[in-house]
Amino acid sequence: MKITDAKVYVGGPGKNYVTLKIMTDEGIYGLGDATLNNRETLLAKYLQDYLIPNQIGMDPRKSEDIWQFFYRGAYFRRGPVAMAAIGAIDMALWDIKGKLAGLPVYQLLGGKSRDSFKLYAHAAGADLPALLDDVARCLDQGFRSVRVQCGIPGMPTASYAVPETTDHEGDFITDFSGIRPKVEIWETDKYLRFMPGALAEIRKTVGPDIDILHDVHHRLTPREAAAFAKEVEPVGLYWLEDPTPAEDQEALRLIRQHSTTPIAIGEVFNSIWDCNTLIEEELIDFIRVSVTYAGGITHVRRIVDLASLHHIRTGFHGAPSHSPISMAAQAHLNVWAPNFGIQEYLTLGTEACDALFPSKHKAEMGQMSLEDAPGLGVDFDEREAVKYDYNPGSHPVVRLTDGTMWNY
Numbered sequence: 001m002k003i004t005d006a007k008v009y010v011g012g013p014g015k016n017y018v019t020l021k022i023m024t025d026e027g028i029y030g031l032g033d034a035t036l037n038n039r040e041t042l043l044a045k046y047l048q049d050y051l052i053p054n055q056i057g058m059d060p061r062k063s064e065d066i067w068q069f070f071y072r073g074a075y076f077r078r079g080p081v082a083m084a085a086i087g088a089i090d091m092a093l094w095d096i097k098g099k100l101a102g103l104p105v106y107q108l109l110g111g112k113s114r115d116s117f118k119l120y121a122h123a124a125g126a127d128l129p130a131l132l133d134d135v136a137r138c139l140d141q142g143f144r145s146v147r148v149q150c151g152i153p154g155m156p157t158a159s160y161a162v163p164e165t166t167d168h169e170g171d172f173i174t175d176f177s178g179i180r181p182k183v184e185i186w187e188t189d190k191y192l193r194f195m196p197g198a199l200a201e202i203r204k205t206v207g208p209d210i211d212i213l214h215d216v217h218h219r220l221t222p223r224e225a226a227a228f229a230k231e232v233e234p235v236g237l238y239w240l241e242d243p244t245p246a247e248d249q250e251a252l253r254l255i256r257q258h259s260t261t262p263i264a265i266g267e268v269f270n271s272i273w274d275c276n277t278l279i280e281e282e283l284i285d286f287i288r289v290s291v292t293y294a295g296g297i298t299h300v301r302r303i304v305d306l307a308s309l310h311h312i313r314t315g316f317h318g319a320p321s322h323s324p325i326s327m328a329a330q331a332h333l334n335v336w337a338p339n340f341g342i343q344e345y346l347t348l349g350t351e352a353c354d355a356l357f358p359s360k361h362k363a364e365m366g367q368m369s370l371e372d373a374p375g376l377g378v379d380f381d382e383r384e385a386v387k388y389d390y391n392p393g394s395h396p397v398v399r400l401t402d403g404t405m406w407n408y
């Protein structure tokens with residue numbers, strides 16, 4: 001069996017999804033997602049100019065050897081662009097493998113450990129009453145686990161993932177007005193004074209049975225994060241996410257020494273080498289990698305296995321940047337993983353998105369379940385794809401009040 005060709009498409013409804021389609025001489029094709037938020041065209045170029053020409057003629061069943069070829073063979077290893085490209089190829093090869101075997105991918109991983117798995121939603125508000133309304137909206141939709149982000153009183157702009165106004169709608173992280181980012185101003189002191197009380201208020205409102213998650217988005221120093229994690233212990237958070245910049249694995253030691261609040265980290269990690277210290281020293285509770293940014297099913301499975309030796313559960317990244325293809329790849333891992341924790345889920349299921357990526361997988365009442373189709377169980381409609389083009393966008397950047405650049 002041979003790979004005969006591969007194509008890359010960029011675009012989608014409200015998102016620049018980067019979709020890879022690998023064709024074979026047996027008529028079976030596989031689909032992968034290489035969407036890297038706000039850097040999408042780089043992935044298309046990298047795949048088209050370097051990886052696809054190398055793939056033609058390879059046996060698609062040798063997914064391990066192909067993974068090693070692109071990882072070791074690149075010499076300049078890792079990084080988000082390289083790993084998302086390998087990730088897309090790897091997903092597509094598992095899709096092909098499943099279709100060849102006539103089995104859903106989870107069966108190739110070891111079968112189901114659960115029939116459906118828990119999802120968490122995002123709630124945000126420009127102030128606490130608006131946030132509580134948004135939490136109520138998530139609970140009405142059936143979610144029992146909600147990530148909460150709140151505007152901080154006195155902060156001159158909205159903080160991470162929070163809308164400027166109380167009457168917002170949709171995904172406001174990426175700004176599609178152009179490539180130049182808006183500037184958010186961050187004030188740590190105001191955040192540290194306000195957020196613990198807000199989290200306590202949310203717990204009082206929702207009661208003990210709802211999982212509350214909160215994302216600090218890399219904004220604190222290790223000492224500040226340790227103090228914050230300790231202070232919010234009575235809230236009983238499901239997790240505190242990215243308390244410090246993720247590239248410093250050692251920073252988590254201080255937080256761990258001072259607090260038992262569960263810590264989740266890893267959405268920006270590209271490989272096992274970004275989280276092996278965190279996992280082996282048991283400094284975190286949830287690993288947040290994604291199949292797109294961390295090299296596909298082949299590599300993420302290794303991270304999940306290492307984590308399972310250390311009581312660490314999965315909590316894969318699922319921001320709207322992921323297409324239904326990588327969300328399905330993660331879903332197959334989620335129904336299998338003995339150490340599954342939770343899955344981030346933002347409603348992808350608009351009519352336009354469903355038309356572009358037809359699938360029968362179901363996400364409802366805060367749970368996701370998989371249809372038993374061979375492979376990943378998601379298709380890609382090329383007639384729909386021609387409706388979309390690349391649309392430049394950006395995240396905000398963050399500065400302190402004196403102008404110093406800070407972490408988004």
Ligand code: GCO
Nearest residue numbers: 037173215267318319321344
């Ligand atoms: C999350 C993340 C995202 C990122 C986004 C960046 O927890 O969902 O923090 O919202 O900000 O993926 O592109």
Ligand code: MG
Nearest residue numbers: 215241242267
């Ligand atoms: Mg996050």
